[in-house]
Amino acid sequence: MFPQCGLLAVVDPIPQFNPLVGGRVMARLWELNEGFFNSTRLNHYETLFTVGNGYLGTRGTFEEGHSGCIASTLIHGIYDHAPGMLVPELANAPNWLPVAITVDGTPFQLVTSTSDFMRPPQGVVIGYERTLDIKRGVLRREVLFRAATGAVVRLVFERFASLYDNHLLAQRVLIVAVDGSPTVRLHAFLDAEVMNSTGQHWTAPARVYSNGHGFGLAAETLQSHYRLGMASRLVGPGAITPLPHPTQPGAVAEFTLKQEEAATFDKLTAVFTSRDTDEPLDAAGAALSGAVSDGYDALLAAHEAEWAAYWRDSDIVIEGDDALQAAIRFTTYHILIAAPRHDERVSIGAKTLSGFGYKGHVFWDTELFVLPVFTFSQPKLARNLLMYRYHNLAGARHKAQANGYEGAMFPWESTDTGEETTPQWSDVQPDGSRIRIWTGDHEQHVSTDIAYAAHQYWRWTGDDAFFTQHGAELILDTAVFWGSRAEDKGSRYEISQQIGPDEYHENIDNSVFVNRMVVWHLQTALDVLGWLKQRAPADAARLESALDLSAARLAHWRDIITRMYIPFDTEQAIHVQFPGFFDMEYIPVQAYQPRITSVQAILGHPRTIQSQVIKQADVVALMALLDDQFDVPPGFDRRTVMLNNWNTYYPRTDHGSSLSPAMHALQAARMGMTGVAYDEFDHAAHIDLEDNKGNARDGIHAAACGGVWQAIVLGFCGLHISPAGELVTRPNLPVHWRRVSFTVHYRGERRTITVGHPEGSPAA
C-alpha cells in the first residue's frame, strides 16, 4: 500500500509490534538476533539477514528452504532483459545455499508446531536462534530438531560471503547428536532452478558436473548473455558421494552419530561471471581448489580481518542510546555489503543486493544518500561508485541527444548499459489500468545529484587525480546538458516539465529545487573549469575541446545563473516549491496521525497529486544540500526564511518515500531542532528493522541506511569544512546522547572525531 518512486505498488500493510525489547545486551550492539522462528516474517527477515561482500548479496534464506521463501543471490552488474519483461533487472543467480538434511529419515524443516508433542507425527523444531554477527559479517543459525524417531540433533549453520576474496562463499554445518544415535543424511547442492519474481533469466546449465572434486554448473543469461560459473565442494568426515543432477548438482554424506557425537561439514563455493573472466567455471574451479586447501577457518580469519578494517573506518559510536547504536550499525552493515570494492563499472541499487525491489536499478539514492558515507569514511568505495557514472557517460549523452539536448543527461534508473531503464508504465493496478510513470522522462535532477556527489568527493578527499581525469567531466558535461535545457523566456530562464524530489507532483514548471540546483551546478561547473585552467591546463584544454566549452557556452551559463527564476513568495518570505503549489487543496497531513501508510495511499493518487501533500524533503532537501550556500533574496533574513520554509513544508510532508525522514533529520539537526530531528532519525533508522514501509521483504532501503549515517555526522555532529579549509563540528546532539565518535577521511588524512554537547568545538 506504499507508493514508490512513481510506481504504485500495492502491498498489504504488515503487522509489526515492538514491545520494550531487543538490543538489550551490550554484546547485542553488534548483533541482529532472532530468538523464535516467525514464519509470518519470513521474507522480511530474509532481507535483514542478507550477507554480502560488494560483489554479490545473498538473502538470509534457510539452507533447507522454506515454503514461501525468496532465495536470491544478486551479483553486481549481471542485468538481463529477458523476453517479455518491461525493463532489465539483476538476474537471480543460481542458489549456492542448499543443504538438505534428514535425521533418521525425517527431513529437517522448520516445522514448529504439532498437536501432540509426545508422539510427533513428523519432525519438530524445538529450538531456534538466528544471529547475524554484524561485526564479522557472519550469519549463524542454531536449531534443535527432533526427528520422528525421537532422536534430537542440534544443527548449527554458519555462512559468509568472503570480504577477503569476493568470489568465495563459505558455509559450515555442525550436527550434534543431543539425544539418541541418529542416522543423518546431508545433501549439499547448487540450484540452477532459480527465478526472479518476474520470471526466468537463465538458460539451462550449459555445463554441470558432480564428481570427486565437487560439483558445479555454468549458465548464461537469456538476453544479455552474461555467463556464470559456480563450483562447490562439500568437505567433511567420512565418505562423500557425488550426486549428479541436470540442474542441482551436489554431493551426499550419510553417517550415524553416537549420542553427544558431532560432525562438521564445510561447503565452499566459488563464483565468477563473464564480467570477471572469459571462462567463469574454470576460474571458479581454480578458486575453489585454493579455498579447499586453505580451509574454512583460514577463510573466515581473512574475512574477519577485512571486516575489522571496514569497521575501523565506518563505525559510528553513540554513547547514551544503545538502541540507535545497534540500529545504525545494522544500517551501515547493509551499505557496506552492497558497495563494490573491486569494480568501478557497477553501482548500488535502491534496494542494495538484498531483494528484487526496483530490479537492482541505480537511482539518485546512491549519489545523495549512500555515496557520501563512503566519501567521508571509505573514499575508495566512493570513487568506484563515481567511476560507474563516468563509464556510463555514453548512455547519458545518448539520452540527452535522444531528447534533443546537448551534453550528458543521466538516466533516472540506470543499469549496466547506462541507458535509461525506467519503465514507462506501472504494473497492472487492481482496476486493470496501468499508470504512466514520468520519472524517466522528467526527473532530471539526477544529473545534478551526480555532479554534486563528484564535487563533494573532490572537496573532501582532495583527489585531484580522479577529478582532473573523471570527476570534472561528470560535472561539466551535465552542465552542458542543463545549459541546453534551460528555457529563455525573455525576462528570465525557466525549466518546465520537471519532477523534483517530491514525486507526488509530476511534470511541473519551475521546481525551486531543480532551478536552484541548476544554478549551483552551472556555477560549480564554471568554478571547476577555472580551477582546471589554472591547475591542470592540459585537462582543461582537453575537456574544452571534447565538450565544446566555448566562450559563448560559458557566457550562456553565466546568463542562466543570473536570470534563472527562483520561485519565492516575498509576502510569506518562503521559497515556493513550484508556482501553483499553494493553489491546490490543503490537506492537514498532521491530522492523519497515527498513520501506517502514506497519505497518498489514504487519499488516492488522483487527489494527492492535486493537493499540497509532499512526498519527501524537497525545499528542505534544497536547504540541506546547499548548506552554507543556501541563499535568500536581498533584504530577507536567511535564518528566518529557512525557518519559514521548514514550517511551511515539513507539516505538509507525508514521508511517502523512505528517503525523506533522514534528510529531514539532517536538516532539522543543523537548524538546532534536535527533538524533531531525533524523531525523524529514529524513524529512518528503523525503516527496515521495523519494516515501517511495509516492503522490507523486497530489499534494504539503501538511501535510508546512508541517510542516517549522514544525519549523524553532518546533522547532529554538524561536521563541515570551514571557509579556511578546516574540519569543524557544530554539534546539536539529542539531549540524551552523551558523545558520538566516528572516523572521516579528509584530504588524505584519517581523523577520528568525537563530539559532545558543548557547542562549536573544533574537531579533534
Place this chain on the structure above:
Amino acid sequence: MFPQCGLLAVVDPIPQFNPLVGGRVMARLWELNEGFFNSTRLNHYETLFTVGNGYLGTRGTFEEGHSGCIASTLIHGIYDHAPGMLVPELANAPNWLPVAITVDGTPFQLVTSTSDFMRPPQGVVIGYERTLDIKRGVLRREVLFRAATGAVVRLVFERFASLYDNHLLAQRVLIVAVDGSPTVRLHAFLDAEVMNSTGQHWTAPARVYSNGHGFGLAAETLQSHYRLGMASRLVGPGAITPLPHPTQPGAVAEFTLKQEEAATFDKLTAVFTSRDTDEPLDAAGAALSGAVSDGYDALLAAHEAEWAAYWRDSDIVIEGDDALQAAIRFTTYHILIAAPRHDERVSIGAKTLSGFGYKGHVFWDTELFVLPVFTFSQPKLARNLLMYRYHNLAGARHKAQANGYEGAMFPWESTDTGEETTPQWSDVQPDGSRIRIWTGDHEQHVSTDIAYAAHQYWRWTGDDAFFTQHGAELILDTAVFWGSRAEDKGSRYEISQQIGPDEYHENIDNSVFVNRMVVWHLQTALDVLGWLKQRAPADAARLESALDLSAARLAHWRDIITRMYIPFDTEQAIHVQFPGFFDMEYIPVQAYQPRITSVQAILGHPRTIQSQVIKQADVVALMALLDDQFDVPPGFDRRTVMLNNWNTYYPRTDHGSSLSPAMHALQAARMGMTGVAYDEFDHAAHIDLEDNKGNARDGIHAAACGGVWQAIVLGFCGLHISPAGELVTRPNLPVHWRRVSFTVHYRGERRTITVGHPEGSPAA
C-alpha cells in the same frame, strides 16, 4: 508446549522476533508501545495492555471487540465453582468496555487490509498506535479509520481503572473528522454475555436498565452467589438516547461532524460486589453519580496522583541499560495493578488479574516472589497479602486435620475459601488420558513459604503490632503442622512424599529443600515464641494456649531441628536434592540449546521425571532463601559447597517454570557471577514482553515480575540487614550498569538507596 505446575498444557509455541528495536526513546522508558496492529498477537497483547487497580484487572481488549479476542475483567475474590467445573475460578465479570462506532454506516473494526485501497469495499484502518502509559496507568489507542464512503476519522480511546477510587472505571473516546463530513453513531454498553474459557459463571442479569441516568445491570455467580452491580453512563455533546437490552444495556449518540471538527465522549462506570456492600447496584449507581459530577479530567488527575505515589516507592532506576529499565517498569506495573489496596481477604493469583491462567488461584508465587517486593517498597500492600493467609488459617487447619496432621497446612492452590483447590487431575491430554496432579497433596512447602514471608515482613518493617496479632500465629501454627509431619525414623527425622520447587520430581522422600526449610521454620518458630514471651507475654500466652505450644511440643521441635536428615554428599561436597536423584538418567541440558521449550516437552513427561532434569531453582532456591543462614556440615567450606551446588544443579535445570530464571539471577548475583546472573535476569524480565514461555495470552507471570525486582535489589545490589541491624548493600552490578537507585522501607523509615560499582559500600 509448556508444562505448568504439574499440568501439561499443550500450547503451540508462538513465533516471536526481536530485531534491534523497541524501548528506544527516553520517553519510551515509561511506555509500552504498539505501532502496528498485529492480529496474530491479539491475545498476548491483551495481557500486556491490562489495566487494573488492585480491585480488578481488565485485559487490553478493544472497545469494539475483535474476532478471537479474550475480554476479561477479573475482580479479586469473586471466585465461583460453577456446575461441571473441576475447581473454582475467578469469574469473568460483565464487560464494561464496549463502545461500538459506525462511520457513515461503516462499522469500525480493525480491518487493516483490502485488495483495492483506492475503492475500499469496506472500512479500512489506515493508522494505528496503542500505548500503555506505565507511569500514569492509562491505556490509549489512536486509530485512523476510513469509512466505505471515503470519510476519514481519527478515533482516540483512553481508559483507566481508577487507583484513587477502585470502584471507578473511566473511558474517553475522541472522534475527529479528518476528511469529509461523516455521520457517526456511537453505542456504549455493558455486556453481561461473558464467559470464562471453562464456561458460564453468571445468572442472567437480575436487574438491568437503560434510562436517562445511564445504564446498568446486576448479576450473581451461579455457585458462590456473589452479587455484582455495574452502572455506567455515556457523557457527551448532543442527544444521548438510552438503548435498553436484556443483557447489553447501553446508550447511543448519533451526530454529524464537519471536516476537522471533533467530539469527545466519556463513558464512566462503577462496579461493586456483595463482597463490598449488600446492594452492589445501588452502590454503583451512587458512585457513578459522583463520578459523573466530578468528570473525567478530575478522576484522571486523582488517579495520576495515586500512581505518582506508587512509583515514588516502587520504581527502580537503572542507569546504563535502557531496555532492562523499560522492562523492569513494565513488570513492576503489573504487580502493582494486581495488589489489593483496601482488602486483606484476597491475594494475588499466579497470573495476576490479567488472564484466565491458573484460574486466579494463589500459589507460593505470591509469598516468595511478589510479596517481598511490597515488604521492601510498599509494606501496606504486603500486610494485606499476609492478612489474606491469616484470615484463611481455618482452611489450612482443615486441610491439616483432613490429612491427619496438626496445626495449619496451607493449600497449594488457594481461593476465597482458604480450602485446597488444586485440581487432582489435568485436563484431557491429546491421547485422551488425564494426568494425576500431585501438588495439592504433596507440595507442602507452601506453608513454610508463607511463614518465611511473614517473618521477612516483620524483620524488615518492624511491624510488631501485625506480628503479635497475626504474623506470629502464621509462623507458629504452620510449625505445629511440620512438627506433626516430620517422621521419626530412629536415627533421624525424615519427610517423605514431597514435591519441592523442582516439580518434575514428584512424591520424593527427603527433599533437601523441604527438610532444611522445615528446620529453619521450626527454629524460627522457637525464636519467635521466645521473643513474644519477652516482648508480648499476653500474646505468647494466648498463642501457647490456642495452638497448644506445650513444653513437650517445643522439645519435639528442638529434637527435629537437631536430628533432621539433610541429604549431603560428602565426597562431592554438595547438597543432594533428594537421595536417589543422581541415580537417574543424566541429560545434558546444556546440549539442548537453543531451546524454545522446556526439556520436559522435548523428552516427554515420563522420561523427564526419571531423569536429572530440574524444573526450577531447588537447591539454588534453598541457598537464596537462607542467604547468610545457609550452612554446611562441619569441616566443609561454605563458599566451596555453594559453588559446587551451583555447578551441579544449574546445568541440570531447564527453567521449565517461569519462576526459575529470576531466582537464579538473584543467587548468581549474590555469588558474584554477574554474567550468568544478567542472562537469567534478562530472560526473566522478558517472559511476558517476549512471550518466551508461549503462554502470556493466559496472563502475566506474577512471580517473574516480582522475581526480577528482587533480583535487582537483593541480588545485584545485595541489599541485606547486617548483624548490627543496619541496611547494607553488597553490589555485584552487571558491568555495563552504572548505577541503580530504589526505595526501601526499613523499620518505618523510607530510604532511597543508590548503588554503584564500588564494592561493599554501605547503603546511603
